[in-house]
Amino acid sequence: MMTHAINAIQFKHGVCLQCASRDSLLCAGLGDELLPHLCSRSVQKHLKKGETLFYEGDAANSVFNIKEGVMRIVRLGEDGRRQVLAFLGHGDYLGHTNKTNFTYSAEALTDVELCQFQRSSIESLSQKIPEFDKQFYKLTACLIDDMTDLLFMIGRKNALERVASFLMGMSDKLKKNGSNRCDELWLPMSRIDIADYLGLTLETVSRSISRLKKDGLINVTHAHYITINDHEALGALSRG
Amino acid sequence: MMTHAINAIQFKHGVCLQCASRDSLLCAGLGDELLPHLCSRSVQKHLKKGETLFYEGDAANSVFNIKEGVMRIVRLGEDGRRQVLAFLGHGDYLGHTNKTNFTYSAEALTDVELCQFQRSSIESLSQKIPEFDKQFYKLTACLIDDMTDLLFMIGRKNALERVASFLMGMSDKLKKNGSNRCDELWLPMSRIDIADYLGLTLETVSRSISRLKKDGLINVTHAHYITINDHEALGALSRG
DNA sequence: TACGCTATGTGACGGTTTGTCACGGATTAG
DNA sequence: CTAATCCGTGACAAACCGTCACATAGCGTA
Incomplete structure (x- = not known):
């Protein structure tokens, strides 16, 4: 026993x-x-x-x-x-x-x-x-x-800045966990989840991501796989 | 020594x-x-x-x-x-x-x-x-x-609901501290402070307070002294 | 592999809710 | 008492986002 x-x-x-x-x-x-x-x-x-x-x-x-x-x-x-x-x-x-x-x-x-x-x-x-x-x-x-x-983000940032902040946050988390590929993001959550996290609608999230892609800040290889091309610029955008 | x-x-x-x-x-x-x-x-x-x-x-x-x-x-x-x-x-x-x-x-x-x-x-x-x-x-x-x-409030509530939530929060704090006059609020902060807390502008805060007063949910004896008339209704409003 | 379902991207449109600007009155601080 | 700040309120607009709609892509399942 x-x-x-x-x-x-x-x-x-x-x-x-x-x-x-x-x-x-x-x-x-x-x-x-x-x-x-x-x-x-x-x-x-x-x-x-x-x-x-x-x-x-x-x-x-x-x-x-x-x-x-x-x-x-x-x-x-x-x-x-x-x-x-x-x-x-x-x-x-x-x-x-x-x-x-x-x-x-x-x-x-x-x-x-x-x-x-x-x-x-x-x-x-x-x-x-x-x-x-x-x-x-x-x-x-x-x-x-x-x-x-998150409070500052939701309270005081617009849609594009919020999405940028979200992506930067995902990147920071990778870095914190010791990854050396912190610009290659895997997003397991749906667009609705992201929207409800950022206080937006899924359409607005989708458009913001498209906008970031068009402006060359990110690549969207797949809806759930995003790479950050311009870490600096995305960071600046996320800070307003 | x-x-x-x-x-x-x-x-x-x-x-x-x-x-x-x-x-x-x-x-x-x-x-x-x-x-x-x-x-x-x-x-x-x-x-x-x-x-x-x-x-x-x-x-x-x-x-x-x-x-x-x-x-x-x-x-x-x-x-x-x-x-x-x-x-x-x-x-x-x-x-x-x-x-x-x-x-x-x-x-x-x-x-x-x-x-x-x-x-x-x-x-x-x-x-x-x-x-x-x-x-x-x-x-x-x-x-x-x-x-x-606060996250839920700022992310998902409109201006009137946010102000109602803020007032309920102040009341809850009084209750938590053992006051038996938890409907008589003292607001030491300015309207701008409240606005920046709720992610709004001071005008919107001011209007929301006036609206609550007009609807009889609160009394505003002074800009910084507010009494809650209808605790139930204000709570319901704050919850959406 | 084929099917159906869900998720996503995107367009067009609308409109609601806020923000902006302005000003007069009230309150406070010195 | 006076100046400065804070507050309430009106008029206005307009930005920004939400709503609706639909086509496509992706995914899971059989």
Whole structure:
């Protein structure tokens, strides 16, 4: 019985040691010897493309680390208005809220791998893992920084600038994750998703992309594959 | 020398014990016996109305607890576009970022009292104060919740709904702070500030307020003092 | 491979909602 | 008391985006 339990933890520990996200998320900065503390509190989850992790209104008892894949975070208005709050992927943290129920849903745009933690265990993990604090500070701070950018974008930029900002944001994310091909973008989300993220309609998004293509700032090899030709100019446009 | 230092801490501890924000912010949930750990790491700050706590671009080495007064958090675009990211007051937490420099400025709309902490000490405070985790989780979560609401508002609501949401938000804040007169609002910010918060112009804000008054949802006793007559209806309008 | 469905690009058009400009009155600060 | 700032409101327009429509491309499935 006892050995069984220990083996289980060791197995999970092995999973964590070899995890593609070993150096990001909550586990980053933890020495290998501390990793079991986190592992033993996590549940590995797998979502198929299109599946929903949780719905708006569900009890908010868990938080998640996204290891692989892309998720769409959505809030719906009573009359059907829809706002995509974020696209989250490798290295992102999801579910942090003070409310008892989620005010948004989380859906998989691709197959997704994630770690699930009980909220209660996260709230007190630093006591067992001293190094945890810093990483937790960083993750929440990144979230807040991203939302700050998005607020400024939606509040004060026009359609073309918003689309440019969106593309730059996708590029920045690649760079952050260490890619050296940060101008070759894969957009797993639909035009409607992009529109609802930027506070526009899909037609306006489509036209803005066409406009950027016509002006030579980007190439559209495929609706979901875009390359940035002029990183500088796109950045300048995105800043207004 | 030694006694001097101890007295200083004891004095500060006294300040913290009697603080109006003793039951909110980072100190909430801490027993009186743990309070000195926080106190010894904090610097009390006082700002006069109109003063700036920090500017966009300043080194982000501190975070702040706002004990009293109201602050305006602002991001400026290169061409002068302005987005107010938040109005913060009693019980709010300010300065949480992963960047090395602030991407917004913080200005006092009224006289303000706050506690300043070194970011580095916050990042590792749980190791000394176990109860700190939960409170920190809560503060960052509230921030994220508020920004989520604001995103939905700016992305998907029209002018009248935004102004209604803004007023409801001010009312909710009063309620959260335990006021039983949560329909009597004091708005220390100017119409331009409100406009830049909601992604509108001041004229549109002014007209929306007049419209709400005409429709009997609110009373405007003074430009900066508004009472909500029909809490239900205003809430419904704010939700779309 | 063929079929059907969904997603995307694009045109034309409209119009609603805001922004812009202007000015008088109110409020505040010094 | 005075100047400066803030606020409310009217008239106007017009930009910018949304709506509607349809053709095409892409994708999944059988």
